[in-house]
Amino acid sequence: MSDHHHTARLPDTVLRVKALESLLVEKGLVDPAALDALIETYEEKVGPRNGARVVARAWVDPEYKQRLLEKASAAIAEFGFTGRQGEDMVVLENTPRVHNMVVCTLCSCYPWPVLGLPPVWYKSAPYRSRAVIDPRGVLGEFGVTLGEDVEIRVWDSTAEVRYLVLPLRPEGSEGMGEEALADLVTRNSMIGTGLALSPDDPAGADKP
Amino acid sequence: MNGGHDLGGMHGLGRIDVEENEPVFHDAWERRCFAITLACGFLGEWNLDMSRYARERMHPATYLDTSYYEHWLIGLQTLLVEKGLLDEAEIEQRMQALAAEADA
Numbered sequence: 001m002s003d004h005h006h007t008a009r010l011p012d013t014v015l016r017v018k019a020l021e022s023l024l025v026e027k028g029l030v031d032p033a034a035l036d037a038l039i040e041t042y043e044e045k046v047g048p049r050n051g052a053r054v055v056a057r058a059w060v061d062p063e064y065k066q067r068l069l070e071k072a073s074a075a076i077a078e079f080g081f082t083g084r085q086g087e088d089m090v091v092l093e094n095t096p097r098v099h100n101m102v103v104c105t106l107c108s109c110y111p112w113p114v115l116g117l118p119p120v121w122y123k124s125a126p127y128r129s130r131a132v133i134d135p136r137g138v139l140g141e142f143g144v145t146l147g148e149d150v151e152i153r154v155w156d157s158t159a160e161v162r163y164l165v166l167p168l169r170p171e172g173s174e175g176m177g178e179e180a181l182a183d184l185v186t187r188n189s190m191i192g193t194g195l196a197l198s199p200d201d202p203a204g205a206d207k208p
Numbered sequence: 209m210n211g212g213h214d215l216g217g218m219h220g221l222g223r224i225d226v227e228e229n230e231p232v233f234h235d236a237w238e239r240r241c242f243a244i245t246l247a248c249g250f251l252g253e254w255n256l257d258m259s260r261y262a263r264e265r266m267h268p269a270t271y272l273d274t275s276y277y278e279h280w281l282i283g284l285q286t287l288l289v290e291k292g293l294l295d296e297a298e299i300e301q302r303m304q305a306l307a308a309e310a311d312a
Contacts, residue, residue, distance in 0.1 A: 008278065009274045009278060010274060012303060016303060018306050019306055020244055022302060023302055024294075029248065029251060029293060034243075106213055121226050121227070124225065125218075125272060126223060128216065129217065130221070138224065141226075
């Protein structure tokens with residue numbers, strides 16, 4: 001379904017949104033300034049850069065990593081990343097033998113404070129249906145091939161528990177500082193549909 | 209609850225369509241739908257589970273054939289009407305008025 005530019009499928013969608021907004025504002029149920037602030041927050045301020053900073057810190061600071069794996073929400077809050085849809089976070093550590101991948105088969109649960117709002121594919125029927133029965137096939141569509149000796153664990157999010165994958169630190173990144181390491185951490189590597197970028201692969205810098 | 213939203217393990221839904229450099233929102237209406245849904249959540253009339261349930265009650269055929277923020281929109285309208293904050297007739301009237309304005 002390549003429908004990026006026409007996301008409304010029902011003929012009245014645009015009108016209905018306008019009607020609801022105008023009625024809600026008229027009745028004083030919502031504040032127009034609050035609407036703009038919400039949009040600005042999630043469009044411009046919260047995004048996967050937050051999660052990348054958490055991952056980079058965990059790569060360089062073993063004590064931080066320990067805190068992150070034990071009590072993720074509190075460790076993430078050390079950066080000031082708190083709020084809706086991130087109240088109960090669990091961090092899943094990838095190892096050379098275990099690769100974690102996150103889905104929400106029922107809807108779109110996703111850790112907003114560290115990744116922002118989810119991409120369309122994450123919320124789409126193909127990903128939600130197939131991640132749990134064919135994770136290797138799904139990873140293949142994302143260009144990720146793992147050895148047969150690597151166990152893939154798929155985690156189905158709920159409205160209560162949200163997962164963040166701690167990807168493997170890439171080879172060749174020894175000695176890099178936190179800021180530079182954060183640049184290697186893609187959104188998909190924190191969902192588990194990608195790997196962290198290699199420092200030798202500048203072409204990867206534009207990948208999500 | 210089982211329903212059209214319970215997609216885990218379903219076959220035949222096609223390939224995953226990944227968009228490079230995807231924007232946070234694809235259309236202006238998605239932005240507004242997102243914001244009014246969150247803002248109405250702050251009214252305290254319902255919780256997250258109730259808003260999910262409002263989307264999950266969509267007819268399975270409609271659920272699969274509409275986009276993500278349309279699920280939000282339909283769920284929001286359901287809750288607003290059920291809680292008596294808006295009624296369907298005034299929503300339809302406002303839509304007609306807006307449509308007439310756009311045509312003028």
